[in-house]
Amino acid sequence: MHEASIVFGLMRILESQAAAHGVARIRRVNLKVGKLRAVEPQALAACFEAFAEGTAAEGAELHVEHVPARGDCEDCGAGFEVRGFRLICPSCGGRRVTLTGGQELSIESFEADTGTEEEDDPPCA
Amino acid sequence: MCMTCGCGETGHDDRVTIAVRQNLLEENDRVAAHNRQHFDENRVLVLNLMSSPGSGKTSLLEATIRELTARGLAVAVIEGDLETENDAERIRRQGVPAVQITTGSACHLDARMVHHALDALALADLDVLFIENVGNLVCPAEFALGQHADVVLLSVTEGDDKPEKYPVMFRIADHVLLTKADLLPVLGDFDPDRARRAVADLSPGTPVSVLSAKTGEGMDAWLAWIDGRRAALPDAPPNAARHHHHHGQPHDHDHDHDHDHDHAHGHHHHR
Numbered sequence: 001m002h003e004a005s006i007v008f009g010l011m012r013i014l015e016s017q018a019a020a021h022g023v024a025r026i027r028r029v030n031l032k033v034g035k036l037r038a039v040e041p042q043a044l045a046a047c048f049e050a051f052a053e054g055t056a057a058e059g060a061e062l063h064v065e066h067v068p069a070r071g072d073c074e075d076c077g078a079g080f081e082v083r084g085f086r087l088i089c090p091s092c093g094g095r096r097v098t099l100t101g102g103q104e105l106s107i108e109s110f111e112a113d114t115g116t117e118e119e120d121d122p123p124c125a
Numbered sequence: 126m127c128m129t130c131g132c133g134e135t136g137h138d139d140r141v142t143i144a145v146r147q148n149l150l151e152e153n154d155r156v157a158a159h160n161r162q163h164f165d166e167n168r169v170l171v172l173n174l175m176s177s178p179g180s181g182k183t184s185l186l187e188a189t190i191r192e193l194t195a196r197g198l199a200v201a202v203i204e205g206d207l208e209t210e211n212d213a214e215r216i217r218r219q220g221v222p223a224v225q226i227t228t229g230s231a232c233h234l235d236a237r238m239v240h241h242a243l244d245a246l247a248l249a250d251l252d253v254l255f256i257e258n259v260g261n262l263v264c265p266a267e268f269a270l271g272q273h274a275d276v277v278l279l280s281v282t283e284g285d286d287k288p289e290k291y292p293v294m295f296r297i298a299d300h301v302l303l304t305k306a307d308l309l310p311v312l313g314d315f316d317p318d319r320a321r322r323a324v325a326d327l328s329p330g331t332p333v334s335v336l337s338a339k340t341g342e343g344m345d346a347w348l349a350w351i352d353g354r355r356a357a358l359p360d361a362p363p364n365a366a367r368h369h370h371h372h373g374q375p376h377d378h379d380h381d382h383d384h385d386h387d388h389a390h391g392h393h394h395h396r
Contacts, residue, residue: 002267002268005231005233005268006149006267009149009151010149012152013147013149013151017143017145021143027140038263038264038266039267085293086326087327087328087329097329105149106148107147108144108145108146109142109143109144109146110143110145111142113139114140
């Protein structure tokens with residue numbers, strides 16, 4: 001469950017960003033997770049729900065964009081989607097491949113309500 | 126948005142999107158780069174050993190330490206386990222320092238744990254530092270520690286298709302060791318060539334070596350690879366103030382080495 005460590009890092013970023021932007025309530029968090037990362041989306045969501053409790057991100061939606069793995073063949077120049085982690089060019093069979101996508105593990109943005117809350121939102125039962 | 130109780134319906138006018146674009150492992154990567162600087166300043170080769178539990182990491186270390194110390198090299202080990210000091214005690218019996226990190230429930234070592242363990246080691250006096258990560262083929266792959274290379278063990282008692290099942294781990298390996306090779310004749314169903322092909326599909330050019338710590342088969346090639354990695358270490362900058370970690374002297378965690386930590390995106394792995 002290293003997703004807990006990853007979400008811990010996410011919460012630190014959210015807390016500092018929320019403070020810097022004077023954000024009262026975080027509604028949605030947008031992540032990018034590449035297909036080449038060993039990150040389980042359901043574990044990520046479960047950890048986020050637990051860690052966000054009592055913070056400005058409590059109840060926020062965690063949106064994960066899964067980024068396909070892509071590579072460029074250095075032999076024939078073809079760009080292609082890497083399937084099943086096999087770093088082999090489908091056009092020429094070349095094995096000199098430069099990865100161009102699929103290693104992402106980042107927060108891209110978040111959506112939030114600014115200013116002071118007039119009232120505490122009751123938790124959604 | 127909740128349609129039942131209407132929560133979240135207030136404040137929509139003030140909804141903003143804030144761009145962040147930050148690596149979620151940035152903090153770990155920053156500490157890992159800091160560890161790496163300690164290693165480089167002291168010209169210590171640091172190898173991160175990863176595998177399933179029971180793949181023979183500690184036995185490999187025992188055999189490797191015997192050979193390296195016989196050649197006059199100073200070796201130390203950082204041991205990661207959920208519980209117990211058993212592995213560290215096995216290493217100490219070889220006459221070298223071993224620092225045990227017990228992670229409790231954490232399934233991997235992270236850069237901060239390793240940095241803390243460095244307090245107990247005199248890096249300036251070392252040539253090779255092994256980090257025996259927690260036995261796990263998934264989680265440790267995601268956390269850079271500052272190591273120079275990742276060594277992944279696959280014992281022949283496991284399947285030769287394990288690289289296909291755990292591609293993230295085997296993809297980042299700088300060297301794959303097929304351990305307990307003395308058991309190959311009795312097992313019969315582990316094909317080293319199949320394991321080689323599986324690794325080559327994930328990571329062309331990564332060496333895959335057959336090794337038995339028990340019989341010594343493959344040890345020479347493994348030791349030669351370590352020698353090669355030592356020779357490839359960057360030269361310590363001239364007049365660099367060596368950054369010591371000493372027993373009993375609290376390490377200043379606030380210091381700033383003022384070098385670039387450009388780890389914003391992408392994988393932590395450096396080749």
